[in-house]
Amino acid sequence: MTDTRKPVESLLTDYDIFEPSFVANPYPGYSEIRESECPIAHTDRYQGSWLPTRYEDVVALAQEYEVFTSRGILVMPPPPGQAEGAYGGVAAPPITSDPPDHHWHRRLILPVFAPQAVAKYEQSTRDLCNALIDEFIDKGTADAAADYAQHIPVRVISNMLGVPLDMEETFTGWVRGVLENMHDMELRKRSRLAIIEYFLAQVEDRKTNPRENDLISELMNTEVEGKKVPIEYVLGVCNLMLVAGIDTTWSAIGSVMWHMAQHPEHRKQLRENDDLWPTAIEELLRVYAPVTMARIVDRDIEFQGCPMKAGDRVLMAFPAANRDPRQFENPDEVILDREHNRHVAFGSGIHRCAGSNLARLEVRIALQTWLERIPEFELVDPATVTWAGGQVHGPRSCMVKF
Amino acid sequence: MKVSVDMGSCHGHQMCAIAAPEVFGSDELGNATVLIDGDIPAELEGKARRAEANCPERAIIISE
Ligand code: HEM
Ligand code: SF4
Numbered sequence: 001m002t003d004t005r006k007p008v009e010s011l012l013t014d015y016d017i018f019e020p021s022f023v024a025n026p027y028p029g030y031s032e033i034r035e036s037e038c039p040i041a042h043t044d045r046y047q048g049s050w051l052p053t054r055y056e057d058v059v060a061l062a063q064e065y066e067v068f069t070s071r072g073i074l075v076m077p078p079p080p081g082q083a084e085g086a087y088g089g090v091a092a093p094p095i096t097s098d099p100p101d102h103h104w105h106r107r108l109i110l111p112v113f114a115p116q117a118v119a120k121y122e123q124s125t126r127d128l129c130n131a132l133i134d135e136f137i138d139k140g141t142a143d144a145a146a147d148y149a150q151h152i153p154v155r156v157i158s159n160m161l162g163v164p165l166d167m168e169e170t171f172t173g174w175v176r177g178v179l180e181n182m183h184d185m186e187l188r189k190r191s192r193l194a195i196i197e198y199f200l201a202q203v204e205d206r207k208t209n210p211r212e213n214d215l216i217s218e219l220m221n222t223e224v225e226g227k228k229v230p231i232e233y234v235l236g237v238c239n240l241m242l243v244a245g246i247d248t249t250w251s252a253i254g255s256v257m258w259h260m261a262q263h264p265e266h267r268k269q270l271r272e273n274d275d276l277w278p279t280a281i282e283e284l285l286r287v288y289a290p291v292t293m294a295r296i297v298d299r300d301i302e303f304q305g306c307p308m309k310a311g312d313r314v315l316m317a318f319p320a321a322n323r324d325p326r327q328f329e330n331p332d333e334v335i336l337d338r339e340h341n342r343h344v345a346f347g348s349g350i351h352r353c354a355g356s357n358l359a360r361l362e363v364r365i366a367l368q369t370w371l372e373r374i375p376e377f378e379l380v381d382p383a384t385v386t387w388a389g390g391q392v393h394g395p396r397s398c399m400v401k402f
Numbered sequence: 403m404k405v406s407v408d409m410g411s412c413h414g415h416q417m418c419a420i421a422a423p424e425v426f427g428s429d430e431l432g433n434a435t436v437l438i439d440g441d442i443p444a445e446l447e448g449k450a451r452r453a454e455a456n457c458p459e460r461a462i463i464i465s466e
Contacts, residue, residue: 111431111432114429349459
């Protein structure tokens, strides 16, 4: 397929986060914007947005939730006829919620993702990774993204929600329809509606066949101020679990695998020093932060000299912030024992990723299990690695041999 | 040296507990707790400082 988009004239005034070379490797572009006299770029594409790239600016924006609201978090406006974020009253709480509701929308799910609570998924995640490796270890080659990374988060989430594992491919398709092919409005709309209809059926089924110990049932039985939470909230959280918990984590795992395939010295360091793992995972998340989220400006405001108007979109480029040399020494280098690392791969402020402890666990177990069984491996051909980008960045095909 | 956490700014990144698991823990919501009452033992001071330097919300307060 040839690319018919109009060539980018200047990154500062015309950036295009869906342009193929930017999708494959956004870092030089981020750096060009960040080090220019105008570190907050603007584009008219996709109905317009701003792109702050300095750590300080991204964090400041994230803290100002009254001005930079979360009623829209995607770079593209919703398809015609659909309300911002909401689909028949179903949004994606708490990520699309603003205070005051954001508080209880977030509060209710936090206990599920606390470090103590996610620890119970460690063994099942390890088993799952081992089962995936069993499928290809004798072949001497595998797609570390499509045969491995892609299958991990979707199965972990299905398990948590209490839905059948055979939905894996369908879920993956829906999530990609919402997040990766955002400019295909029809596909995006269809994918969103399919997610909601699916979970509506799951809720109905639990009304007649009550279950225990799955997140959907727990949410259905939760009360706020003496009343059961509204069904839109339950459906919204399920929706968010798919769109926030799958593509993001699989992208992170994929990038980590891609990195490790090219860095035998890092594999060796990890093999020889168990204590290195916690900081190593944070460092890999800093460098390969997959997620960029949008905000909608609530009222006209000048931010760092930029005249932002009510309704404008602002892209919180967490991946760009994480490589700002003002905040991180040698920002493009992976330093597994980096001492000072206030990275914002999981965002900052009130919307900071609620699932981060689960995400870390998945990334760590995925890499640990792989390295135990396949200590030495390399890319088959760097030129054939393909990437998804836009708001979630990670490899979609990454052939390795061992 | 003493440490405390400003609970208004803490949003549960848990990077403090990753840097200094002997000093910081997590409550049932995943926000930070301080595990040591009073003075931080000398051998943990370095780790506590490292935790402070890794908190994205700058929620950790160190007092000498
Ligand atoms: C490496 C993987 C992941 C990354 C990089 C990531 C990143 C992020 C970021 C940057 C935000 C902030 C959004 C904003 O400011 O608008 C966020 C929010 C969120 N994430 Fe994640 N995420 C990951 C995995 C997960 C997983 C596995 C789950 C759950 C299953 C999850 C659940 C959430 C939720 C519920 C929010 C919304 C919190 C709120 O608005 O209060 N994430 N994530
Ligand atoms: S790193 Fe900071 S924000 Fe995160 S849990 Fe610790 S104190 Fe709270």
